[in-house]
Amino acid sequence: MNQYDIGYPQTGDQLVAAQNTLIRQVYAWMGTGLLLTALMAVVTLSSPTLLQAITGNRLLFYGLVFGELGLVIALSSAINRLSAATATMLFLVYSALNGITFSIIFLVYTADSIASTFLVTAGMFGAMSGYGYITRRDLTSWGSFLFMGLIGVVIASVVNIFVGSSRVSWIISAIGVIVFTGLTAYDTWKIKAMAAQGGGRKPAIMGALTLYLDFINLFLMLLRLGGNRR
Numbered sequence: 137m138n139q140y141d142i143g144y145p146q147t148g149d150q151l152v153a154a155q156n157t158l159i160r161q162v163y164a165w166m167g168t169g170l171l172l173t174a175l176m177a178v179v180t181l182s183s184p185t186l187l188q189a190i191t192g193n194r195l196l197f198y199g200l201v202f203g204e205l206g207l208v209i210a211l212s213s214a215i216n217r218l219s220a221a222t223a224t225m226l227f228l229v230y231s232a233l234n235g236i237t238f239s240i241i242f243l244v245y246t247a248d249s250i251a252s253t254f255l256v257t258a259g260m261f262g263a264m265s266g267y268g269y270i271t272r273r274d275l276t277s278w279g280s281f282l283f284m285g286l287i288g289v290v291i292a293s294v295v296n297i298f299v300g301s302s303r304v305s306w307i308i309s310a311i312g313v314i315v316f317t318g319l320t321a322y323d324t325w326k327i328k329a330m331a332a333q334g335g336g337r338k339p340a341i342m343g344a345l346t347l348y349l350d351f352i353n354l355f356l357m358l359l360r361l362g363g364n365r366r
Contacts, residue, residue: 155331158340159269162327165224165344169231170351176235181242190236197237204233211345220337227341234352241359249364257355264317265347268324278322285315305360312357320350 180186190197207230215223241250268275289312296304327343 151331155328158331158343159324159328161337161340162343162347165227165340166348166351169227169344169348172228172231173235173238173352176232177239177242180236180239186236187239190239191243197240200233200237204230204237207233208345208349212342215338215342218338220341223338223341227345230345231348241356243366245359245363245365249362250359253359253363254355257351257358260317260358261320261351261354264320265324268321269328271321271325275322275325278318282315282318282322285311286319289315309357309360313354313361316350316354316357320347320354323347323350 180190190200207226211218211223211226211230218226289308292304292308292311296308323343323346327339327346330339330343333339
């Protein structure tokens with residue numbers, strides 16, 4: 137039996153309505169997170185003091201990065217014990233911190249390159265998320281394959297920090313595009329299936345975090361592949 141088919145007394149129409157409601161909430165919170173990230177990136181870029189603190193202090197920069205990682209882990213692992221308000225606050229704090237560290241890419245890549253890559257990312261994300269939502273296929277088999285690909289990308293990226301190979305970086309980015317494109321469809325499919333377990337703020341926040349991470353990582357991989365450096 138499918139893990140989401142847990143016998144709730146819902147008609148087909150009620151389930152479709154629940155799915156539509158949940159996915160709208162997910163996209164709304166994801167959009168809020170992306171807007172907050174962009175806003176904080178602009179604020180950081182417009183503050184020479186803050187920008188200098190980020191670029192001139194590696195300890196602070198990596199502290200922010202690991203802080204973001206900690207927030208994602210805390211939100212994902214403790215979601216059942218958190219209140220909806222706390223989960224929302226953690227998601228928004230993570231989005232804001234991500235915007236501060238994201239300001240660095242504006243120092244590395246041209247604004248036109250960032251803008252065009254964002255549009256390409258939005259198009260790819262929209263297409264794959266749409267596929268994940270409308271498909272009637274069971275995408276369960278995608279999960280393990282994409283998870284192994286994600287682990288491989290993470291490990292290779294960490295190793296390449298010390299190796300510093302531009303060719304390896306290009307290969308990692310190319311594989312990363314494939315992985316996060318697939319994850320966008322798979323995660324959307326999972327979020328749609330979650331509607332059978334009921335809606336609410338917390339499922340919407342977790343879904344938003346998942347798709348937010350897919351979008352951000354797909355954007356970064358595409359930027360590394362085709363972005364024009366300053």
